[in-house]
Amino acid sequence: xxxxxxxxxxxxxxxxxxxxxxxxxxxxxxxxxxxxxxxxxxxxxxxxxxxxxxxxxxxxxxxxxxxxxxxxxxxxxxxxxxxxxxxxxxxxxxxxxxxxxxxxxxxxxxxxxxxxxxxxxxxxxxxxxxxxxxxxxxxxxxxxxxxxxxxxxxxxxxxxxxxxxxxxxxxxxxxxxxxxxxxxxxxxxxxxxxxxxxxxxxxxxxxxxxxxxxxxxxxxxxxxxxxxxxxxxxxxxxxxxxxxxxxxxxxxxxxxxxxxxxxxxxxxxxxxxxxxxxxxxxxxxxxxxxxxxxxxxxxxxxxxxxxxxxxxxxxxxxxxxxxxxxxxxxxxxxxxxxxxxxxxxxxxxxxxxxxxxxxxxxxxxxxxxxxxxxxxxxxxxxxxxxxxxxxxxxxxxxxxxxxxxxxxxxxxxxxxxxxxxxxxxxxxxxxxxxxxxxxxxxxxxxxxxxxxxxxxxxxxxxxxxxxxxxxxxxxxxxxxxxxxxxxxxxxxxxxxxxxxxxxxxxxxxxxxxxxxxxxxxxxxxxxxxxxxxxxxxxxxxxxxxxxxxxxxxxxxxxxxxxxxxxxxxxxxxxxxxxxxxxxxxxxxxxxxxxxxxxxxxxxxxxxxxxxxxxxxxxxxxxxxxxxxxxxxxxxxxxxxxxxxxxxxxxxxxxxxxxxxxxxxxxxxxxx
Ligand code: NOJ
Ligand code: CA
Numbered sequence: 012x013x014x015x016x017x018x019x020x021x022x023x024x025x026x027x028x029x030x031x032x033x034x035x036x037x038x039x040x041x042x043x044x045x046x047x048x049x050x051x052x053x054x055x056x057x058x059x060x061x062x063x064x065x066x067x068x069x070x071x072x073x074x075x076x077x078x079x080x081x082x083x084x085x086x087x088x089x090x091x092x093x094x095x096x097x098x099x100x101x102x103x104x105x106x107x108x109x110x111x112x113x114x115x116x117x118x119x120x121x122x123x124x125x126x127x128x129x130x131x132x133x134x135x136x137x138x139x140x141x142x143x144x145x146x147x148x149x150x151x152x153x154x155x156x157x158x159x160x161x162x163x164x165x166x167x168x169x170x171x172x173x174x175x176x177x178x179x180x181x182x183x184x185x186x187x188x189x190x191x192x193x194x195x196x197x198x199x200x201x202x203x204x205x206x207x208x209x210x211x212x213x214x215x216x217x218x219x220x221x222x223x224x225x226x227x228x229x230x231x232x233x234x235x236x237x238x239x240x241x242x243x244x245x246x247x248x249x250x251x252x253x254x255x256x257x258x259x260x261x262x263x264x265x266x267x268x269x270x271x272x273x274x275x276x277x278x279x280x281x282x283x284x285x286x287x288x289x290x291x292x293x294x295x296x297x298x299x300x301x302x303x304x305x306x307x308x309x310x311x312x313x314x315x316x317x318x319x320x321x322x323x324x325x326x327x328x329x330x331x332x333x334x335x336x337x338x339x340x341x342x343x344x345x346x347x348x349x350x351x352x353x354x355x356x357x358x359x360x361x362x363x364x365x366x367x368x369x370x371x372x373x374x375x376x377x378x379x380x381x382x383x384x385x386x387x388x389x390x391x392x393x394x395x396x397x398x399x400x401x402x403x404x405x406x407x408x409x410x411x412x413x414x415x416x417x418x419x420x421x422x423x424x425x426x427x428x429x430x431x432x433x434x435x436x437x438x439x440x441x442x443x444x445x446x447x448x449x450x451x452x453x454x455x456x457x458x459x460x461x462x463x464x465x466x467x468x469x470x471x472x473x474x475x476x477x478x479x480x481x482x483x484x485x486x487x488x489x490x491x492x493x494x495x496x497x498x499x500x501x502x503x504x505x506x507x508x509x510x511x512x513x514x515x516x517x518x519x520x521x522x523x524x525x526x527x528x529x530x531x532x533x534x535x536x537x538x539x540x541x542x543x544x545x546x547x548x549x550x551x552x553x554x555x556x557x558x559x560x561x562x563x564x565x566x567x568x569x570x571x572x573x574x575x576x577x578x579x580x581x582x583x584x585x586x587x588x589x590x591x592x593x594x595x596x597x598x599x600x601x602x603x604x605x606x607x608x609x610x611x612x613x614x615x616x617x618x619x620x621x622x623x624x625x626x627x628x629x630x631x632x633x634x635x636x637x638x639x640x641x642x643x644x645x646x647x648x649x650x651x652x653x654x655x656x657x658x659x660x661x662x663x664x665x666x667x668x669x670x671x672x673x674x675x676x677x678x679x680x681x682x
Contacts, residue, residue, distance in 0.1 A: 035047060035048040035049060035089065035092055035118065035120055036048075036118075037094070037116050037117070037118040037134055037136050038116060038136060039115075039116065039136045039137060039138050039141075040096070040098070040114055040115065040116060040137070040138055041138045043062060043063055043138065044060065044061075044062055044067075044136055044137075044138070044140070044141060044262060045060065045061045045062075045064075045136075046058060046059075046060045046118075046134055046136050046141055047059055047060075048118070048120050048132060048134065050087070050088070050089070051070065054085065054086050054087075055072050055073075055074070055084065055085070056072070056073040056074050056084065056087060056122070056132070057070050057071060057072055057073060058070075058071055058073060058134075058143075059071065059165075060141065060260075062208050062262060063208075065167075065206060066167035066168070067166075067167055067205065067208060067210075067262070068164060068165055068166065068167060068260070069165040069166075069167040070165060071162075071163040071164055071165040071232075072161050072162070072163045073132065073145075073161060073162055073163075074145075074160075074161040074162070075145065075147075075157055075159065075160050075161060075255075076157070076158050076159040076160075076161065077155055077156055077157050077158055078156040078158055078244070079156065081128075081149060081152065081155060082124055082126060082128060083128070083130075083147060083149075083157075084161055085124070086124050086125060087122040087123065087124045087128075087130060088122060088123065088124075089120060089121065089122055090121045090122060090123050091121040092118060092119065092120050092121065093117075093118070093119040093121070094116070094117065094118055094119075095116075095117040095119070096115065096116045096117060097113060097114065097115055097117070098112070098113070098114045099112070099113050099114075100112050100113070101113060101281065103276075103282070103461075103462060103465060104282075104287040104288075104290050104465050105290065105291070105292045105465065105468075105553045105579060105580070106276075106461075106553075106580070107502075107551050107580060107582075107583040107598070108273065108581075108582055108583055109580075109581050109582070111273040111276060111277065112273065113273070113277040114137060114138065115135040115136060115137045115277070116135070116136050117133065117134065117135050117136075118133075118134045118136075119131050119132070119133045119134075120132045120134070126150070127150050128147065128148065128149045128150065129147070129148040130145060130146065130147050130148075131145075131146040132144075132145060132146075133146060135257075135278065137274055137277065139261060139262060139263055139268065139271075139272040139273075139274050140210070140259060140260050140261040140262040140263075140272065140274045141259070141260050141262070142215060142257040142258065142259045142260075142274065142278045143257065143258055144254055144255050144256065144257045144258065145254065145255045146253075146254040146255075147251070147252065147253055147254070148251060148252045149251035149252075150251060151251065152250065152251030153249075153250065153251075154247065154248060154249055154250070155246075155247075155248035155250075155251060155253070156244045156246075156247060156248075157237070157244065157245045157246035157247075157248065158243070158244060158245060159237070159245065160223065160234075160235040160236075160237050160245065161234070161235070162223075162234070162235040162258055163228070163232060163233065163234045163235070164212055164225070164232075164233045164234075164260070165231065165232045165233075166191055166203065166205055166231035166232075166233065167205070167231075168205045168206055168231075169190055169191050169192045169205070169230070169231055170190070170191050170203050170204045170205035170206070171188065171189070171190065171191070171203060171204050172187075172188070172189055172190065172191045172194055172197070172201060172202065172203040172204075173186055173187070173188055173201075173202045173203070173492055173495060173496055173590045173591060174186065174187060174194065174197035174198065174199075174200075174201040174202065174496065175187070175197065175198050175473075175496075176195070176196060176197065176198065177196035177197055177198045177224035177225065177226065177236060178198065178224075178427075179222070179224070179238040179239070179425035179426065179427045179428065180425050180426045180427065181426065181453070182198060182456060182471075182472045182473050182497070183453075183471075183473065183474045183475075183478065184198075184474065185474065185485075185486070185489070186488075186489065186492040186496065186591070188492075188590075188591055191203050191205070191231045191233075192227075192230050192231050194225070194227045194233070195226075195227055196224060196225060196226045196227065196236065197224065197225045197233070198224050198225075198456070199211075199212055199213040199214060199223060199224065199225065199456070199500075200212065200213040200261075200496050200497065200499045200500050201213070201225055201233075201496075202269065202495050202496050202499070202590060204266075204590075207264065208262060208263075208264065209262070209263050209264070209265065209266045209268065209269055210260055210261060210262045210263070210269075211260070211261045211269050211495075211496070211499050212225065212233070212258075212259070212260050213259050213260075213261070213275065213458070213499065213500055214256045214257060214258055214259060214458050215256060215257040215259050215274075215275045215278035215279055215458050215459050216256050216257055216278055216279045216280065216458055216459060216460065216463075217256040217432060217455065217456075217458040217460070218256070218432070218436055218460065219429065219432065219433060219436070220237075220246050220255060220256055220429055220432065221237040221238040221239065221240075221245055221246055221427065221428045221429045221432065222237070222238045222427040222428075222432070222455060222456060223235045223236070223237060223256070223258070224236045224237075224238070235258070238425055238427040238428040238429075239425070239428060240424070240428055240429065240430065241422060241423035241424060245429075246429050247429060256458060257278040259274060259275065259278060261274050261275075261499060266495055266588055266589050266590055267585035267586065267587060267588050267594075269495060269499055270494055270495065270498070270499065270585035270588075270594075270596070271583075271584060271585050272499075275457075275458065275459040275499070275500060275501070276459045276461075276462045278459065279458075279459040279460060279461075279462040279463055280462070280463045281462065281463065282462065282463060282464075282465055283463055283464065284443055284464065284465060284466065287465050289410065289446040290448055290465050290466055290468070291335075291579065292468075292553035292554065292555075292578040292579040292580070293335035293336040293379060293381075293411070293553075293554055293555075293578055294333075294334045294335055294336070294555050294556075294557065294573065294576060294578045295329070295334060295335065295336035295337060295338055295381055295554060295555070295556050295557075296325055296328060296329055296334055296337055296338075296556065296557050296558075296561055297325065297337055297338030297339060297340070297381070297556065297558075298316040298317050298321055298322065298325060298337075298338070298339045298340060298341070299316075299338065299340050299506070299556075299558065300476075300480070300506075300509070300558050300559055300560050301316050301517075301560050302316055302340060302341060302526075303477050303480035303481060304480050304514060304517040304523070304560075305480075305481075305517070305523050305524045305525060305526045305527075305530065306517050306520040306522045306523050307341075307522070308341065308524075308526070309340055309341030309346040309349070309385075310341065310346045310347050311346075311361040311362065311363060314522050314524070315341065315361070315363060316339075316340070316341050317339040317340065317341045317342040317361065317364050318363045318364055319363065319364055319365045319368055319369055322337070322339050322364070322369045322372075323369065323372055324561070325337045325339070325561060326369070326372055326373050326376050326378050327376070328561045328564075328565075329376075329378045330376040330377065330378055332564075332570070332573070332574050333574045333575075334378075334557070334573070334574075335378065335379055335578075336378060336379040336380065336381050336411065336554070337373065337378055337379075337380060337381065338380070338381035338382075338383060338413055338556075339364075339369075339380075339383060340383045340385070340413075341361075341383075342360050342361060342364045342366065342383065343355060343356055343357060343358075343359055343360055343361065343383075344356040344359040344360075344361060345385075346385075348387075349385065349387050349417075349418070350387065350418060352389075353386065353387030353388060353389035353392065353418055354389065354392055355384070355385055355386065355387065355389070355392065355393075356396075357384055357393075357396045357399070357400035357403070358396070358399060358400060358403045366407060367407065370407040370408055370409065373408075374408055379409075379410070379411060380407075380408070380409045380411075381409075381411040381412065381413055381450065381554070382404045382409045382411065382412040382413070383412065383413045383414075383415070384400065384412055384413070384414045384415070385414075385415040385417065386414065386415060386416050386418070387415075387416070387417060387418035388416050388417070388418035388419050388420045388421070388426075388453075389418070389421065390420060390421065390424075390430075390431070390434050391421060393438075394434065394437070397437070397438065397441050398441060401441055401442060401444070401445040401447055402445060404445070404447065405445040405446065405447065409447075410445070410446050410447045410448065411447060411448045411449075411450070411468075411554070412442065412447055412448075412449055412450070413449075413450040413451075413452065413504075414438065414449060414450070414451050414452065415451075415452040415453055416452065416453035416454075417452070417453055426453065426455075427455055427456070431455060432455050435451065435454065435455050436460075438451075439460070439464045439466065439467045440464070442466055443464060443466045446466075447466060448466045448467075448468045448554070449466060449467050449468060449469075449470075450468060450469045450470065450504050450554050451467070451469075451470040451471070452470070452471040452504070453471060453472075454470040454471060454472045455472075456472050456500055457470055457472060457500040457501030457502070458500060458501075459500070459501060461501060461502075468502065468552075468553045468554055469501075469502040469503065469504045469552045469553055469554050470501070470502070470503065470504060471503065471504050471505075472497065472500075472503065473493060473497040473503060473505070474489065475503070475504065475505045475506055476505055476506040476507060476509065476536075476558050477506070479509070479534060479535065479536045479537065480530075480534060481526075481527040481529050481530035481531075481534055482529040482530075482531070482534065483531070483534075484534060484535065484536065484537050485537060486537055486612075487537050487538060487542075487610075487611050487612050487643055487669075487670035488591045488592075488611035488612065490538065490542070490546060490549065490550070490594075490609050490611075491588070491589075491590065491591050491592055491593055491594050491609060491610065491611050492590055492591050493505070493550060494549060494550070494585070494588070494594045494596070495588070495590035495591075495594070496590070498550065498551065502551050502552045502553055503550055503551070503552055504552050504554060504556065505546065505550045505552065506556045506558035507543055507546035507547050507550055507555075507556070507558060508543050508544070508546070508547055508556070508557040508558050508559060508573065509536045509543055509558055509559045509563075510540060510543065510559050510563045510564060510567055510569070510570070510648075511559060511560075511563040512535060512536045512538070512539075512540060512543070512647045512648055513535050513536075513647065513648075514534070514535060516560070516562065516563065535647075536647070537643055537670060538609075538643050538647065538670050538671070538672070539637050539641045539642070539643050539646075539647045539648075539649070539650070539668055539670055539671040539672065540569065540637075540641075540647060540648050540649075540650045541569075541635050541636055541637045541641070541650050541667075541668075541671055541672050541673055541674065542609050542610075542637075542643070542667075542670065542671050542672030543672075544569060544572050544573075544607075544635045544672070544674040545607035545608055545609045545635075545672035545673055545674040546607065546609065546672070547572070547573060547576055547605075547607065547674070548576075548596060548597075548598055548605045548606060548607025548674060549594060549596050549607040549608075549609055549672075551580070551583070551596075551598070552578070553578055553579070553580075554578065555576070555578045557570075557573050568652060569635055569650055569652065571633070571652075572633075572635050572674055572676060575603070575633075575676050575678070576605060576676070577600035577601065577603060577605075578600075579600055579601075580598045580599065580600050581599050581600055581601070582598065582599040583596060583597065583598040583599070584596070584597055584623060586619055586623075587617060587619065591611060592610070592611055592613070593608070593609065593610040593611065593615060593617065593667070594608070594609055595607070595608040595617060595619055595665065596608075597623055599623075602625075602678075602679050603676060603677060603678050603679075604623065604624060604630070604676070604677035605674070605675070605676055605677075606619070606673075606674065606675040606677070607672065607673075607674050608665045608667060608672055608673045608674075609667070609671070609672035610667040610668075610669075610670070610671060610672060611670070612643070612669055612670055613669060614666075614667060614668050614669045614671070615667055616664055616665065616666045616667070617664075617665050617667075618662050618663070618664050618665070619662065619663050619665055620661075620662050621657055621658070621659055621660075621661045621662065621663060621677075622659050622660075623659075624657070624658065624659040624677060625659065625679075626659050628658070628659075628679050628680075629656060629657070629658055629679070629680045630656070630657050630658070630677040630678060630679055630680060631654060631655075631656060631677070631678050631679075631680055632654065632655045632656070632657045632663070632675050632676070632677050633652065633653075633654055633675065633676045633678070634652065634653040634654070634655065634663075634673065634674075634675050635650060635652055635673065635674040635675070636650065636651050636652075636653060636666065636673045637649065637650060637651075637666070637667060637668035637671040637672070637673065638650050638651050638668075639651075641668035641671055642668050642669045642670070642671075643668070643669055643670025643671060644669070644670065647670075649668075656680070657677070663675070
């Protein structure tokens with residue numbers, strides 16, 4: 012029977028064109044995820060995905076549109092298919108996990124059209140999701156102007172989604188929990204639950220392309236919408252050869268599986284830096300929160316925050332509290348024009364800030380300085396000074412810089428288009444030349460580029476702590492949404508750890524002034540104190556800030572957590588959680604473990620097995636818990652510190668107040 016079938020196929024092939032369909036299906040290594048590529052009846056390129064043999068992504072279109080008669084989507088035919096697979100472990104100098112398994116099956120579908128444009132569609136299917144990218148070669152083209160991306164994600168069954176709206180200018184928006192079918196547009200990572208499956212759509216390795224957002228074009232049919240240039244073109248390509256970022260879908264049976272997935276980093280290129288020993292995770296404090304609360308100013312005046320004297324006070328505090336670095340904002344000329352001409356000068360300190368002396372003092376105390384470059388969005392002004400500014404800092408021994416883009420871009424550019432993606436990459440490369448690490452505020456969203464350039468350490472790219480200083484603030488559930496959405500893309504400089512939750516000190520300060528139109532004067536932090544501590548663990552950042560003014564930490568027993576904390580994490584695992592509800596994450600750094608658990612507006616208790624602890628060892632667990640009557644609204648600062656002796660065989664019952672949390676350090680006891 013088998014023999015007869017083989018003979019008849021061979022016979023058809025010998026007779027002329029072989030009509031046997033080429034294999035264009037691929038499974039994940041564990042066979043749970045199956046992806047098929049095909050040309051549909053209209054000869055469009057399309058794919059669909061099943062998970063556990065259930066439709067997950069229904070037939071969805073692929074391709075691009077371009078100007079000037081260039082065809083990137085229609086009437087392509089398959090010329091060949093290559094299959095490959097990989098199973099390797101690679102390591103990185105820092106990260107939630109220093110070693111990562113990269114295990115996938117790959118299918119490269121080769122296509123061409125009547126004009127001899129070549130396209131390879133490269134699909135990779137992992138046990139935790141899929142990624143695909145387009146690799147085009149258009150013959151005889153000097154340049155290409157991409158006008159639209161057709162890539163669609165036709166989610167087979169409606170479900171719940173968690174996302175921020177699409178905006179080409181900001182990610183600092185509140186999350187929405189809504190049916191997938193109700194999404195109008197969304198930024199990525201866009202997380203959803205359909206049937207029993209959790210998933211998140213995003214992109215990886217965005218290096219020279221506009222960002223992708225999602226637009227709902229019918230029921231649960233989400234289509235890519237790229238951030239445009241001012242003239243409406245989406246992407247400009249020099250020559251005719253280009254490859255896109257990866258379009259990704261992380262897939263997991265449990266919500267925490269998305270957090271534990273290494274898919275985004277696996278789809279980025281390996282490190283290109285020759286050495287990385289100059290890159291190190293650090294904890295930091297800074298002259299920062301006072302400005303947001305309005306008790307200090309960025310501009311030089313009698314309320315100026317960044318004075319030499321104040322900087323030294325912060326350096327002393329860092330040195331006395333096992334904190335590696337300090338950051339000062341408002342140190343340089345130009346703040347008086349923030350929101351106006353935005354012509355910051357990156358090598359000219361204000362008259363009351365002696366950077367040479369501050370740098371000398373920091374060196375003497377063994378403390379690193381994190382510099383600050385606010386651009387206000389004036390990219391040309393920053394690019395003109397880039398080399399000089401990084402060289403100048405490096406000469407002063409400053410090898411870490413926080414950047415910011417709070418303001419509109421010139422010439423009609425938006426923040427997330429290709430123009431700015433190129434700019435950010437230029438800054439990362441320039442910083443690397445001077446062995447400098449970066450913490451970018453108002454960034455392009457993370458797409459895992461830190462694997463290739465590990466000096467790109469952390470970024471903002473969501474509503475961070477600052478919003479609590481001068482707006483209605485971030486609601487309690489914001490912190491249980493971030494780990495399942497924004498943080499899937501990479502680390503965030505949220506700047507947690509405000510201990511003066513109700514701003515008692517700032518409210519009584521004679522210097523307090525409204526500085527921002529959203530500042531309502533009865534702002535506050537919408538969590539308990541214990542949750543602030545837990546967020547140092549939950550919201551991963553290799554540069555982790557204790558964001559409050561140091562007066563609010565001095566003498567506070569709960570600050571011991573940050574003293575013990577180690578930002579140089581080796582291993583992490585999200586143990587339990589649901590988007591918008593609660594999350595429990597543990598991280599290991601050297602021989603210590605740190606656990607953070609947080610909850611939304613609901614109080615809850617969750618039992619956590621300590622089987623992540625090393626067998627045969629006994630640990631002192633120091634527990635920073637909500638007080639018995641703590642409540643984020645009515646009693647946010649009530650907390651207690653408990654100690655226990657535990658081993659890997661124990662289970663802890665983690666009790667969290669409304670809008671509360673719990674943080675635990677596990678330190679091995681000497682035998
Ligand atoms: C916005 C940033 O997110 C914040 O951290 C910074 O203080 C201000 N811009 C000023 O640079
Ligand atoms: Ca910001």
